Amino acid sequence: MSALLECRDVHFAYGAPQGRRGRAFSLTGVTFTIPRGEIVSVIGPNSAGKTTLIRLLTRVIKPTTGTIFLDGRPLGGLGSWELARQVAVVPQDVPAAFPFTVEQLVLMGRFPYGPHRYFESEDDRAIAHDAMAATGILSLADSPVDALSGGERQRAILARAIAQRPRLLVLDEPTAHLDLRHQVQCAMLLSRLNREQGMTVLFVSHDLDLAARLAHRLLLLVDGRLAAAGTPAEVLEGTRLEEAFGCRVAVEAGPAGGAPVVRVDWSAPPLDAASERV
Amino acid sequence: MSAMSRLLAVQAVLLALLVAVAAVALFVGSASLSAARVLDALTGRAAAGSIEGVVTLSLRLPRIAVAALAGGGLAVAGVAFQALTRNPLAEPSILGVSSGAAFGVVLAQLLGLGLSVLDVLGLSVFGFAGALLAAAVVYLIASGTGGFGVQTLLLAGVIVGIFFSSAITVVISLVDFNRLGGVIHWLLGNLEPKPGGALALFAVLAALGFWLVLRRARELNVLALGEEAAMQLGIDAERLKLRIFLAAALLTGTVVAFAGPIGFVGLIVPHTMRMLLGPDNRLLVPTSLIAGAIFLLIADTVARNVVAPAELSVGVITSFCGAPFFVYLLRTRYRAMT
Secondary structure: OOEEEEEEEEEEEOOHHHOHHHOOOEEEEEEEEEEOOOEEEEEOOOOOOHHHHHHHHOOOOOOOEEEEEEOOEEHHHOOHHHHHHHEEEEOOOOOOOOOOEHHHHHHHOOHHHOOOOOOOOHHHHHHHHHHHHHOOOHHHOOOEHHHOOHHHHHHHHHHHHHHOOOOEEEEEOOOOOOOHHHHHHHHHHHHHHHHHHOOEEEEEOOOHHHHHHHOOEEEEEEOOEEEEEEOHHHHOOHHHHHHHHOOOEEEEOOHHHOOOEEEEOOOOOOOHHHHHHO | OOHHHHHHHHHHHHHHHHHHHHHHHHHOOOOOOOHHHHHHHHOOOOOOOOHHHHHHHHHHHHHHHHHHHHHHHHHHHHHHHHHHHOOOOOOOOOOOHHHHHHHHHHHHHHOOOOOOHHHHHHHHHHHHHHHHHHHHHHHHHHHHOOOOOHHHHHHHHHHHHHHHHHHHHHHHHHOOHHHHOOHHHHHOOOOOOOOHHHHHHHHHHHHHHHHHHHOOHHHHHHHOOOHHHHHHOOOOHHHHHHHHHHHHHHHHHHHHHHHOOOOOHHHHHHHHHHHHHOOOHHHHHHHHHHHHHHHHHHHHHHHHHOOOOOOOOHHHHHHHHHHHHHHHHHHOOOHHHO
């Protein structure tokens, strides 16, 4: 399997004014590859650099040093429309100031395929239709986005990204606003897209069990560094997680070679060293 | 029905409405002319210098053109500012941009610029510069506070508007009042007929501003998802914002130079179209152009006739409509945002 995405010694520092809460978050020497067709989850404590990594992959920001390759080509050398045809991002939510319909939202995913067109083509509409069908929101096509429930809205945003027909689908905490039922639904949908369309998926998650169940491989970011990379069984190791997250956990082997299960000890106080860091 | 045929159908209806409203405006007024005499003038059968000829061809017709251009321009500027700031309540007068433009135009009038084509171009340049200055200040105030919230932006606009209004008052107080005799009237919106050359220039500048916004309409839809999302869809958000900023300032500055700072057109018209057609800027930009023309033409016809033989400034009518409209939007549709 060849790599779809490769980060080679990527460093990033926010300029001082941009550093939130007075601290300049950064990535330091991050190196990894993502093979075509894999589902990869980025895990790690708050402010470990997960969102920074997503923003780097979509070139919203550029690495201070180091290079990101997409299919062997440096990211910086791709045109903006070409990049948008290859990498699609699913944000946590859409702004509600202008309530577009679901179909209008999904059609926006077709922008990089015909940026000079005033209205989308018939092909664009057919692809948007398929994306809505794939996420099960076809019946909501004409509903304003702000009239949807949280789960429906999440699927509409996902459909927009799918309509981009990307080779790499990037999701920022896809289950953050979802209840259990919709979390399961979302996980099954991602897994199906990966299986049926061969889409490579990278998602950031705070839910370690979801990450372990869904992803083929995990990337653990701590303080801007890649602390571990590998299969869920390799990465989810008790001592390592305790160091990374600063709380007591127990990792149990999953049933019959399945993904490991992480149990947090809710009664133990957070570890000192880590709580200082937070 | 495809989006294009929907747009064309709505546009055709609006154009028919515009023609009808323009026809009414042509036939009514404080000079009581019979329809037959107006028709005579229009078809060239009226004697040169006759009352019907002068009133119809030199007063009413150019005034209709000024009203249509100003209304269309302000409505499109409203759509542009709303998309640019991602704030549905943004509008040239509420953002203080009209006041900035008016300040520029007052300064230009002080320099003695009148109604010849070159002078009017000068007025427009000053109006454009004033609009740019005011919009830039509002933008800096609003973005400097970290967030770019609905209230911050509107408050910044109100403050900048008050500042430039005061600056205009200072200028008027300092100079010989007779020289700026028409300013007070103009500040409330003055659609007095302009000479043909000036009118043509107005049309060209308004068309340029309209075109600059229209060709970015689809990108403005994507910008509604946020700057980062727009970038992830291949749009250079900073460049897009700068372009729309310039286009909206051009429209505002030009309209203010020709017709004065008429308020609320950029709020009432885009929102009415939004209620009918939804938030798609590709529909809003072209339909707001025509609907803005219709709205201001109606407002001006009312202003000319409601207290005849005297006449109201058109800005009075638009403000009487706009203020309650603004409150309605604030209390209903955008309650959650504020």
